Amino acid sequence: MLSEMLSATVLGVDGVPVRVEADVAFGLPSLTIVGLAGSAVQEARERVRSAIRNCGFEVPARRITVNLAPADLPKEGTSYDLAIAAAILGASGQLGLAPTRRCALIGELALDGSLRPVPGTLALAAAARTAEVGEVIVPQANVREAASVREISVRGAASLGETVAHLVGLRELPAAVPTPIPSWSAPSGVPDLGDVIGQPLARRALEIAIAGRHSLALSGPPGIGKTLLLRCGEGLLPPLEEDEAVEVSRIHSVAGLIDRREPVIRRRPFRAPHHTVSTQALVGGGSRVRPGEASLAHRGVLMLDEMLQFRADALDALRQPLESGIVTIARVGGALTLPARFALLSAFNPCPCGWRGSRRHACRCEDGAARRYVARLSGPLRDRLDLWVAMDEPELREEPDGAEPSSVVAQRVHAAWRRQVERQGVGNAELQGALGADAGLPVRLGGLLQQRGRRFGLSPRRLHRVARMARTIADLSGSDEIRQADVDEALAYRPERAA
Amino acid sequence: MIGVGAAGPLGVSHHDADRPRGLAVVTADASRSAPVERAAWISLASIPGIGPVGFAAVVRRFGSAVAALQAPPAEIIRQLPRSDAETDDALRRLQGVGWPTVAADLEEAARRVGGAVVTALDPAYPASLARLDGRPPVLYVVGHLDVLALPAVAVVGTRRPSGYGLSAAADIADEIARAGVTVVSGLALGIDGHAHLAALDAGGRTVAVLPSPIDRVYPPRHRDLAARIVAEGGALVSESPPGRQSGKPDFARRNRIISGLSEATVVIEAPDRSGALLTASAALAQGRDLYAVPGPIDSMASRGCNRLIADHQAELVTSSASLLHRLGLSVRRPQQAHVVASLSDTEGLVLGALIKRSGSIEELGARSHLATSELASALTLLEARGLVASYGGVTFHATLAARRIVYKTTELL
Ligand SMILES: [Zn+2]
Numbered sequence: 001m002l003s004e005m006l007s008a009t010v011l012g013v014d015g016v017p018v019r020v021e022a023d024v025a026f027g028l029p030s031l032t033i034v035g036l037a038g039s040a041v042q043e044a045r046e047r048v049r050s051a052i053r054n055c056g057f058e059v060p061a062r063r064i065t066v067n068l069a070p071a072d073l074p075k076e077g078t079s080y081d082l083a084i085a086a087a088i089l090g091a092s093g094q095l096g097l098a099p100t101r102r103c104a105l106i107g108e109l110a111l112d113g114s115l116r117p118v119p120g121t122l123a124l125a126a127a128a129r130t131a132e133v134g135e136v137i138v139p140q141a142n143v144r145e146a147a148s149v150r151e152i153s154v155r156g157a158a159s160l161g162e163t164v165a166h167l168v169g170l171r172e173l174p175a176a177v178p179t180p181i182p183s184w185s186a187p188s189g190v191p192d193l194g195d196v197i198g199q200p201l202a203r204r205a206l207e208i209a210i211a212g213r214h215s216l217a218l219s220g221p222p223g224i225g226k227t228l229l230l231r232c233g234e235g236l237l238p239p240l241e242e243d244e245a246v247e248v249s250r251i252h253s254v255a256g257l258i259d260r261r262e263p264v265i266r267r268r269p270f271r272a273p274h275h276t277v278s279t280q281a282l283v284g285g286g287s288r289v290r291p292g293e294a295s296l297a298h299r300g301v302l303m304l305d306e307m308l309q310f311r312a313d314a315l316d317a318l319r320q321p322l323e324s325g326i327v328t329i330a331r332v333g334g335a336l337t338l339p340a341r342f343a344l345l346s347a348f349n350p351c352p353c354g355w356r357g358s359r360r361h362a363c364r365c366e367d368g369a370a371r372r373y374v375a376r377l378s379g380p381l382r383d384r385l386d387l388w389v390a391m392d393e394p395e396l397r398e399e400p401d402g403a404e405p406s407s408v409v410a411q412r413v414h415a416a417w418r419r420q421v422e423r424q425g426v427g428n429a430e431l432q433g434a435l436g437a438d439a440g441l442p443v444r445l446g447g448l449l450q451q452r453g454r455r456f457g458l459s460p461r462r463l464h465r466v467a468r469m470a471r472t473i474a475d476l477s478g479s480d481e482i483r484q485a486d487v488d489e490a491l492a493y494r495p496e497r498a499a
Numbered sequence: 500m501i502g503v504g505a506a507g508p509l510g511v512s513h514h515d516a517d518r519p520r521g522l523a524v525v526t527a528d529a530s531r532s533a534p535v536e537r538a539a540w541i542s543l544a545s546i547p548g549i550g551p552v553g554f555a556a557v558v559r560r561f562g563s564a565v566a567a568l569q570a571p572p573a574e575i576i577r578q579l580p581r582s583d584a585e586t587d588d589a590l591r592r593l594q595g596v597g598w599p600t601v602a603a604d605l606e607e608a609a610r611r612v613g614g615a616v617v618t619a620l621d622p623a624y625p626a627s628l629a630r631l632d633g634r635p636p637v638l639y640v641v642g643h644l645d646v647l648a649l650p651a652v653a654v655v656g657t658r659r660p661s662g663y664g665l666s667a668a669a670d671i672a673d674e675i676a677r678a679g680v681t682v683v684s685g686l687a688l689g690i691d692g693h694a695h696l697a698a699l700d701a702g703g704r705t706v707a708v709l710p711s712p713i714d715r716v717y718p719p720r721h722r723d724l725a726a727r728i729v730a731e732g733g734a735l736v737s738e739s740p741p742g743r744q745s746g747k748p749d750f751a752r753r754n755r756i757i758s759g760l761s762e763a764t765v766v767i768e769a770p771d772r773s774g775a776l777l778t779a780s781a782a783l784a785q786g787r788d789l790y791a792v793p794g795p796i797d798s799m800a801s802r803g804c805n806r807l808i809a810d811h812q813a814e815l816v817t818s819s820a821s822l823l824h825r826l827g828l829s830v831r832r833p834q835q836a837h838v839v840a841s842l843s844d845t846e847g848l849v850l851g852a853l854i855k856r857s858g859s860i861e862e863l864g865a866r867s868h869l870a871t872s873e874l875a876s877a878l879t880l881l882e883a884r885g886l887v888a889s890y891g892g893v894t895f896h897a898t899l900a901a902r903r904i905v906y907k908t909t910e911l912l
């Protein structure tokens with residue numbers, strides 16, 4: 001007898017529906033799972049057997065075959081346990097003869113038949129919605145997470161027994177209240193721009209970077225506050241838009257990084273991996289593809305302190321997300337695309353000892369060593385960094401100099417972001433092609449930009465970037481039209497001047 | 500007579516053949532066969548480790564390079580202050596292959612990179628070097644040979660300059676070039692490179708003395724700069740024969756050619772033990788004028804310069820104008836007053852502040868009370884017009900062009 005249940009798997013950061021079919025046939029007692037099932041899925045056999053018995057059902061002493069479809073999709077994880085168990089019960093006639101309710105089943109089974117939470121429930125519930133089943137059963141602990149997906153009825157179950165009772169219409173599980181999208185509140189424990197001494201140009205560049213989601217490169221000797229300044233960026237980030245919030249929460253759900261009681265994230269992610277991070281951890285990958293830091297920073301910030309200390313292949317791997325906002329991972333059965341659109345905030349020393357160009361300290365590096373050091377920032381990556389600022393030791397001062405606190409700068413940044421969303425739906429850094437009059441760049445200024453480009457020896461690609469930064473600078477001052485001063489200010493952050 | 504003796508670079512006659520600086524005694528016989536002797540010079544000078552002193556000793560001992568090259572290698576080596584297996588090998592090879600072939604090969608190697616060989620026997624040999632003890636017997640030159648006969652001033656300094664040093668190098672090299680004087684330097688990264696660039700940007704001439712052969716420009720990062728120096732009327736000079744396989748760059752020998760080609764040497768910034776200090780000692784040893792730019796007492800990069808001044812070895816340079824005055828030079832000043840008329844109030848304010856004193860954006864903000872965004876855009880515009888420049892994007896300074904203009908239109912000051 002054949003029985004079919006619906007479950008879902010995570011592919012990259014998306015949920016994909018998976019059909020779980022069970023067949024019970026005559027033959028020696030066995031339980032086989034087929035359909036590109038990984039090792040964690042194979043282990044489901046033992047969990048499912050115990051759970052079925054401990055809930056008062058029987059594992060038929062027959063040849064049981066479980067097929068996970070579509071067959072070309074690699075399947076990993078423990079979230080099919082519940083669907084496998086239910087399909088076996090269905091195939092062995094233990095769910096009665098009346099048709100059972102159509103509903104997707106997600107959850108890991110403990111040996112006693114209780115349900116354990118699984119990562120990525122947000123993505124899995126979204127997959128159930130695309131399969132148009134109307135209902136999804138998830139472990140109790142995952143209910144709030146699943147219920148943040150709209151247009152599907154989410155029901156939490158504590159065990160296999162409760163699930164079966166619901167499926168056969170014996171005792172209906174209550175439908176969960178949709179999880180509200182929480183309101184935004186400013187992050188706490190983030191350093192404040194009011195405490196940063198000096199460095200006016202770097203502060204301003206940070207403001208522009210966050211406002212238009214541009215990338216920033218700060219260089220300068222150690223101990224002058226590069227890291228502190230970058231960290232201040234977190235306090236400037238505008239709230240996630242609602243649709244962004246669901247998307248970002250889904251990625252973090254897949255990575256198992258959300259608070260299950262408050263699953264929807266409204267604060268933009270701010271990720272700061274250490275320079276020892278592996279390429280795979282930075283951009284994602286692995287046999288079971290997991291989102292890397294670049295995807296976890298999606299719609300937020302990826303901060304790379306000591307950028308030149310990162311592995312060269314890791315830095316190279318950032319070129320694609322910086323250019324197109326995605327990471328493509330080659331794998332068996334085709335390439336997988338993960339979203340990774342972030343503002344890169346980076347800082348580095350100008351040479352291994354850090355003091356090259358400094359007035360107060362002598363650099364101890366060989367010329368060759370210093371050049372090789374900076375050359376780690378390959379040309380293609382250099383081209384993709386928008387704002388460059390060379391920082392120097394500030395004048396000696398003991399007290400902060402009464403500079404603007406983060407709250408004031410954040411107001412400007414948030415307003416500038418709203419202008420971009422309302423005008424074009426994306427950040428200025430993501431605008432495609434050359435800006436024209438429709439983007440508020442007067443023809444006259446297009447000409448000026450070309451002229452400045454020739455004067456400073458800038459590539460056409462760089463000039464496109466300058467125009468987008470000028471758009472953000474105009475947005476920061478609330479102007480619909482880009483003015484000459486905006487273009488000239490954007491040119492002040494050109495790499496040729498800083499490094 | 501082709502006039503090796505008459506051409507003057509040697510400035511010696513038979514009578515002072517015994518004096519140590521009489522490098523070659525050009526007998527009537529040798530002068531008839533001048534091309535042959537010249538080829539022998541090129542071959543002999545190409546021997547690794549022979550050096551100018553050894554070369555002079557060998558020619559003095561045997562009477563001519565031709566004669567020397569017919570002697571057994573051991574006898575030649577006996578004349579050298581030092582030698583090694585490489586020297587011996589090279590001498591044997593020279594005698595095996597035949598030195599006329601070696602000389603022809605070297606001339607051909609120089610021609611392949613657009614260069615030429617200039618020996619101290621040639622009229623084209625720079626007069627400024629000809630008078631020196633330990634002058635290089637053979638030079639390899641790419642570019643305009645006649646540039647080497649024109650008045651020149653050396654501008655040298657550390658490979659790891661501060662923004663201040665780069666700005667001073669550019670200012671001084673710019674003034675020297677505008678005064679019609681050649682700027683000589685060593686093509687090194689840092690001060691040297693900026694001095695060459697500033698001279699070119701001022702429309703002037705500049706000569707780079709390489710520590711490497713002309714077919715292997717060192718440092719490689721300055722190959723484009725080297726090409727520009729040649730294209731814009733200057734020259735590359737090297738003492739090392741092209742095509743030499745071995746070869747760490749020879750900085751010490753290069754430095755004495757830099758000072759030797761120049762009437763005066765200006766040290767911009769030099770920390771302790773800087774190569775620029777070797778150029779400074781060479782200038783003093785050669786009896787040339789030495790100038791040094793002072794630096795802040797807490798600046799590592801200026802310690803060498805400050806000591807040269809404190810020890811009265813170098814004259815203090817207070818401004819590029821005063822340096823030119825001391826050198827007896829004057830600058831041709833272009834008329835560009837119309838540029839100022841188009842500046843906005845903000846831009847004028849920023850330029851005025853920078854003419855008074857160079858500074859970072861932070862300092863400019865404190866002095867002018869302008870917002871950072873206003874300063875950033877004003878500085879870009881002023882940079883685009885060539886009125887302001889920055890090194891490393893940290894410290895900004897008014898260019899000479901700006902200073903000249905503003906002297907004329909006093910309203911800004
Ligand atoms: Zn260093």
